[in-house]
Amino acid sequence: MPNRVQVAAAAIVNEAGQVLIARRPATVDQGGLWEFPGGKLAPYETGRQALKRELREELGIEVTEARPLIRVHHDYPDRTIVLDVWKVLAFTGEPYGREGQPVRWVDMKDLNDYTFPAANQPIVKSIQLPGEYCITMPAESIEAYIEQVQQRLSQGLNLIQLRAPELNEEDYLALAEAVLPLCREADARLILNAVPDILSKVAADGVHLTHERLMALDNRPISHDKWLSVACHDPSSLSQAKRIGADVATLSPVCPTQSHPEAKPLGWHRFQSWVEQAGIPVFALGGMSRHDARRAQALGGQGIAGMSVFKTS
Ligand SMILES: Nc1nc2c([nH]c(=O)n2[C@@H]2O[C@H](COP(=O)(O)OP(=O)(O)OP(=O)(O)O)[C@@H](O)[C@H]2O)c(=O)[nH]1
Numbered sequence: 001m002p003n004r005v006q007v008a009a010a011a012i013v014n015e016a017g018q019v020l021i022a023r024r025p026a027t028v029d030q031g032g033l034w035e036f037p038g039g040k041l042a043p044y045e046t047g048r049q050a051l052k053r054e055l056r057e058e059l060g061i062e063v064t065e066a067r068p069l070i071r072v073h074h075d076y077p078d079r080t081i082v083l084d085v086w087k088v089l090a091f092t093g094e095p096y097g098r099e100g101q102p103v104r105w106v107d108m109k110d111l112n113d114y115t116f117p118a119a120n121q122p123i124v125k126s127i128q129l130p131g132e133y134c135i136t137m138p139a140e141s142i143e144a145y146i147e148q149v150q151q152r153l154s155q156g157l158n159l160i161q162l163r164a165p166e167l168n169e170e171d172y173l174a175l176a177e178a179v180l181p182l183c184r185e186a187d188a189r190l191i192l193n194a195v196p197d198i199l200s201k202v203a204a205d206g207v208h209l210t211h212e213r214l215m216a217l218d219n220r221p222i223s224h225d226k227w228l229s230v231a232c233h234d235p236s237s238l239s240q241a242k243r244i245g246a247d248v249a250t251l252s253p254v255c256p257t258q259s260h261p262e263a264k265p266l267g268w269h270r271f272q273s274w275v276e277q278a279g280i281p282v283f284a285l286g287g288m289s290r291h292d293a294r295r296a297q298a299l300g301g302q303g304i305a306g307m308s309v310f311k312t313s
């Protein structure tokens with residue numbers, strides 16, 4: 001396609017959880033906006049090679065370890081760009097604006113206060129999300145769900161989807177209200193697997209829509225300061241997710257799973273090619289083991305989601 005520009009960009013996160021951003025000069029394309037350091041691929045360069053060269057040129061650092069974070073295709077009026085974003089895990093040197101551009105370490109939660117080019121929204125989301133998304137597994141009582149959430153939080157899991165489809169609305173609300181302070185205390189995000197309206201009753205961090213609820217929508221049903229998570233099973237639900245402005249998706253079942261034995265697994269190969277087109281962070285779900293998080297990430301995913309995978313006893 002003409003005017004298709006390939007760009008490598010970096011999410012550099014330090015031990016304090018801060019992210020390095022740079023300001024584009026006023027005179028260039030998207031001038032004055034903040035960006036993740038990086039630039040266009042030279043002919044015959046791979047994304048990784050371009051990343052290393054650009055960070056040397058723009059920041060004076062040498063990348064020693066990086067992994068793919070997310071790929072985003074975006075149509076600007078005059079051209080299409082493909083942003084190949086890497087998470088930089090290790091580097092040598094002290095970054096500075098080698099081309100005179102302002103650079104700044106900002107807290108991850110404050111990224112939303114900066115104005116980035118339009119293509120960057122999913123990148124900001126991806127940086128703010130962990131690699132493991134814990135979904136509650138069926139439990140026998142409200143108390144048992146609460147205990148389960150406490151156990152998951154004590155493992156350090158910090159993205160919890162409260163799934164309890166067998167509970168009636170009243171019991172689910174009571175459960176959500178009981179679990180919210182526990183998540184706050186642990187600095188974890190709580191996503192309610194429920195109708196979007198529930199956020200007017202419980203101040204959780206977001207909602208997760210079932211595949212059926214996702215497909216019935218025309219627009220994003222919640223405000224942008226909340227997280228919209230959606231369940232996808234195929235390319236058409238992933239494109240619906242992108243269309244309504246979902247922040248994150250689960251894609252399932254990637255592998256055979258006991259919780260949904262009738263569903264046909266899509267496998268890692270399709271996971272990779274569907275995620276490539278998704279343009280939002282996607283968690284692999286279904287039959288996951290904890291070591292699959294690295295595999296999902298190497299294939300362009302955000303990480304793994306699951307229920308029994310986070311069970312410890
Ligand atoms: N580096 C970078 N580019 C981005 C981001 N978001 C985004 O839309 N872009 C777009 O991707 C393209 C990257 O080009 P660039 O200006 O960084 O390229 P470059 O470093 O090779 O500069 P040069 O062409 O002046 O040598 C621009 O059109 C820019 O607007 C981002 O977060 N980081």
Ligand SMILES: [Mg+2]
Binds near residue numbers: 037038039040058
């Ligand atoms: Mg650049």
